[in-house]
Amino acid sequence: xxxKKNTGPSFEQIMTDLKNKIYKPIYFLMGEEGYFIDxxxxxxxxxxxxxxxxxxxxxxxxGKDVEAGTVINLAKRYPMMSNYQVVVIREAQNIKELEExxxxxxxxxxxxxxxxxxxxxxxxxxxxxxxxxxEKTGVLFDSKKLYDNQIPAWIQNQLKNENCTISPIAAQLxxxxxxxxxxxxxxxxxxxxxxxPKDSRNITPEHIEKNIGISKDFNVFELCKALNLKDxxxxxxxxxxxxxxxxxxxxxxxxxxxxxxxxxxxxYHTLTERPNDYAIAAALGINPFFLNDYKTGAKNxxxxxxxxxxxxxxxxxxxxKGVGTTSVDELGLMQELVFKILH
Numbered sequence: 001x002x003x004k005k006n007t008g009p010s011f012e013q014i015m016t017d018l019k020n021k022i023y024k025p026i027y028f029l030m031g032e033e034g035y036f037i038d039x040x041x042x043x044x045x046x047x048x049x050x051x052x053x054x055x056x057x058x059x060x061x062x063g064k065d066v067e068a069g070t071v072i073n074l075a076k077r078y079p080m081m082s083n084y085q086v087v088v089i090r091e092a093q094n095i096k097e098l099e100e101x102x103x104x105x106x107x108x109x110x111x112x113x114x115x116x117x118x119x120x121x122x123x124x125x126x127x128x129x130x131x132x133x134x135e136k137t138g139v140l141f142d143s144k145k146l147y148d149n150q151i152p153a154w155i156q157n158q159l160k161n162e163n164c165t166i167s168p169i170a171a172q173l174x175x176x177x178x179x180x181x182x183x184x185x186x187x188x189x190x191x192x193x194x195x196x197p198k199d200s201r202n203i204t205p206e207h208i209e210k211n212i213g214i215s216k217d218f219n220v221f222e223l224c225k226a227l228n229l230k231d232x233x234x235x236x237x238x239x240x241x242x243x244x245x246x247x248x249x250x251x252x253x254x255x256x257x258x259x260x261x262x263x264x265x266x267x268y269h270t271l272t273e274r275p276n277d278y279a280i281a282a283a284l285g286i287n288p289f290f291l292n293d294y295k296t297g298a299k300n301x302x303x304x305x306x307x308x309x310x311x312x313x314x315x316x317x318x319x320x321k322g323v324g325t326t327s328v329d330e331l332g333l334m335q336e337l338v339f340k341i342l343h
């Protein structure tokens with residue numbers, strides 16, 4: 001599957017135009033991150049047409065139920081007693097020969113139609129004719145997944161839109177617990193906002209612990225901090241706590257988080273220039289608030305030791321996946337890994 005670097009509009013640009021009622025005849029929404037595709041589509045469905053206009057001018061179909069020709073015919077209809085009609089094709093990646101058929105329509109689309117194509121988990125090649133045509137007359141949006149280190153900032157921005165704030169530690173807690181599933185994170189944020197006290201709009205680790213059940217003291221983020229500090233007792237206490245609920249704390253995720261922690265220490269050791277803390281934090285892909293943890297870690301672990309630890313995390317990742325063994329003692333594996341890191 002051919003892809004290209006996304007040079008089209010950002011999610012924020014698309015949403016800004018929609019809110020300013022600047023509409024395009026085609027929205028081809030593709031890519032791995034379904035959250036942004038759903039947000040754009042839902043906004044169009046809820047805001048372009050008035051409720052009274054939707055019965056005759058709003059159509060939603062699914063790729064498994066229609067052919068490419070049907071999509072084109074729907075797009076070519078004129079609105080009834082409205083300036084626009086909205087046609088949404090969900091799961092469009094399941095339509096055979098969609099690109100070939102769509103190319104003819106895209107050359108001269110109806111400006112009175114908003115054709116919204118959800119092409120989730122796949123992409124088309126923007127260098128081909130169809131991609132260039134869509135970019136010329138409409139919107140070609142490649143919805144990319146965010147990296148782990150981008151999630152805390154995304155959480156802060158989401159809450160800012162709701163006139164709320166969150167501490168860096170709390171944002172990192174949510175990231176470590178919920179991963180990169182933006183829809184899941186957004187649902188949890190909505191719940192947290194509803195439970196905020198009337199006199200506060202700030203989400204803290206204590207608030208998360210009380211309402212979501214994530215321990216502010218015993219989690220993978222605190223484990224990495226304890227390892228960087230070489231706090232043997234705290235590290236082993238956290239490992240024991242995590243092992244009591246393996247479903248919520250998968251060993252693969254824990255080992256991967258430890259790997260990323262020491263990979264950042266590797267980057268720190270190999271930085272040739274350190275002009276200021278903000279530049280260092282950017283190189284590590286972290287919030288500057290956490291930089292001191294990595295400075296301490298770099299003092300406690302030499303470059304040679306960091307490389308050795310990274311190698312060990314890879315070995316234990318394989319063991320945790322059952323490679324070379326018929327049974328996995330997760331607590332035992334984590335205790336071994338932590339011992340080799342700290343000694």
